[in-house]
Amino acid sequence: MIPQSLEASRLKSLQTLGVLCGFGAGAWLGAAEAPTKFVQAGVSPIVVSLLMVIGVFLARWSLPALIRGTGQIRLDVREAPHLIVWGVLAGCLWAVANTMTIFAIRDIGLSIAFPLWNINSLLGIFWGFALFNELRDAGRLRWVSVIGGALLMFAGATLLAFTSSGQMAAEHSTRGILAALCAGILWGTMYIPYRKAYLTGMNPLSFVAFFTIGELGMMTVLALSYGGGPSVLKHELLNARPALFWLMLGGFVWVIGDLFQQYAAKYVGISRGIPLSNSNQLWGLLWGILVFGELRGRGSWLHAQVIGGSLLMAAGAGAIALSTVRGKEHVRWDEAAQRERQRYDVDANYVQAGLEGKFKADGDSQSGRNWLDWLLVTLATTVFVWLAVLARAPKMTLNWNALIALCAVMLIFLACCGAALWKVTRFN
Template sequence: MSFELTLPASEVSRLRSLQALGILCGFAAGAWLGAAEAPTKLVTIGVSPLVISLIMVVGVFLARWSVPALIRGTSHIRADVRQAPHLIVWAVLAGCLWAVANTMTIFAIRDIGLSVAFPLWNTNSLLGILWGFVLFNELRQAGWTRWFGVLGGALAMFLGATLLAITSSSQGPAVHAMRGISAALGAGALWGTMYIPYRKAYITGMNPLSFIAFFTIGELGMMTSLAVTYTGGPSSLWRELVGAKEVLFWLMLGGFIWVIGDVFQQYAAKYVGISRGIPLSNSNQLWGLLWGILVFSELHGRGASLYLQVIGGSLLMMLGAGAIALSSATGKEQLRWKEAAEREGRRYGVPSDYVEARMAGRQIVGEPKPTRSLWDWSLVVTATGIFLIFATMARVPQMSLHWGPAVALSAAMLVLLVVCGFALWRTTRFN
């Protein structure tokens, strides 16, 4: 008998709603994560990759605390810490991995371009599938149809990445093409491993908004250490920051945009698992391609064959990701997820009612509703003020870009933000 048949009709309906919500979150994440990489094109006008990554992380840090404070308040963070304090360590570790991977993407974009680098580091979904299966019972008892979808999709993604790597090495700068490919693939490996703490947190009940608040402590600390070390010390880093003061706002804005996408990605990972949620959010590769080609004219003047290779490789990877994402979890597989959650709960002493309620997108019985305090509004006002200060110093970079496509892509992102945000609130109240 399937797992679904052992549940009341209301619970079966709830499960399907959460799966649909996770899929929607994955697509919304792709749009916003893709747009967040656009400011990294500033490397083409002489800004150090480490400065770009550091300032983006500063914007990320401000957003990861102010956005949760605005959505739900920070009282839920204290509640999550009381229930599962061990997850703080995992969140900080994930943040450290993210910081290193993000820095590698900046170098990759500089050496091989945004539209080619994106698909290469999006091989992170392959590792996500592996870790989901090995550690969290994803795809266990999923059936041959879904296994075929996942494995076939993984093969398509690999072939697409290979095509793009060949394109880059033959058409990109001869000296740095392989370095860029290595950086992009290395970022993918780190991000793929980073999803272990994600899933570990969510199957034991931590709210995604709580997770990212501690996650950002690790990423800011690691990124600051990298920047100070590789720029030659604090004084050298300060000189680079002062020299780039007119573009710091745009980089911080990129970090803020990234956080919006990452929030959606976190909810996708929670409700459809990392083996499906991550490939869905990797639709950011297509959005990155659109920003790179339409807004920044990245492949302008190249031959038609190069366009066909880049677009063909990207679409092949997207088809693979789609096949994986559409292989939705069956009732039997959901039962194996529950077993993994119970195992993690026993390991760390997390109450079972807390785990079950949070996996279903609900609060436990008797848990007070989250509220916004004066502290929460102070976080929002402070973060907004810092952004405004840097905005007064900002200048539009002197670089070639097309505003028409940029406005159209931004409008599409806002539509996804409203639709997905409303769906999250209506279905889970952002649990």
């Protein structure tokens, strides 16, 4: 049965919230990769990734400061200090994976690369089951949904890989496919720290603050080593000045999507939340085809293959996501949480409150903002305003009507997810 402190109605509310956040994550994560198209406009892939990570760093500290204040971060550090290391490790994995995606997009295009690296959801299912008791006691129907969905996603990825290899130079298509698949493997492994953090009770807003330290540190190392040293990197950054705003804005947009993904992973688990957020492949397809015209002039058969492969993967993700968590399975989640609690000697009330989407009795007061919070928000805002003034419109052919329509849908998701998070959990 469900633990007495978590009623069936509460579980249903958290499940609905997690599903909504998963779809919101897909919309925002799909849009965040659009600035990587600047790679084809002469900006180095490493510089693209570094600038996006700088934007991510600013967003990961300023948004939590604005939403709840850094007091929540201090509380989580006091309760579960071991998760700082896990957060930094996850950030390092993300930085390497994100760099891989830049090369993949350059070689095989956004609309094809997206579904390939979304094999991360398959790894998420595996790790969720193997390490965190997800899908245990879930019932036969839910197992069929998950396995069937995984097979559909694999079929879609295979179709897209075949399509790309048949349409581009062998060297470039193979390299792009390998880069996208490696990114998926790294991202799939990255979800282990996610789940450890949320079963232990940590607030997603706190976890991403530690996460971004690993991101920026690893990305800086990659940029310096790959680019040939500080002087070469400085020269490339100066040459990329017209694109600074757009690429850092891409990082900021990515953080909003990732925050929704974090909440989805917390409340429906990585075996369901990650496939849901991987609906970003369809948003990537829309951005690639409608806004950037990636497949313009190609044959109708190629269009059918790309769309068919993406729809197969989306159908698989939907089947997995709709296999909602029942009470018996949630009890197994609680067992995994207690195992984490005992391993790291974390306060039981803190862990239980996190599982319920609530704050520990003495933790809700940490939501106040202080001078440091407003300083972080002001600095981030100043940087983006300054870069916006210096920005230049990209010399690319864009469908502005499609761009505006997609942005409008993103804002609707932002409003709905934000309101639901506040109503149900107060952003815990």
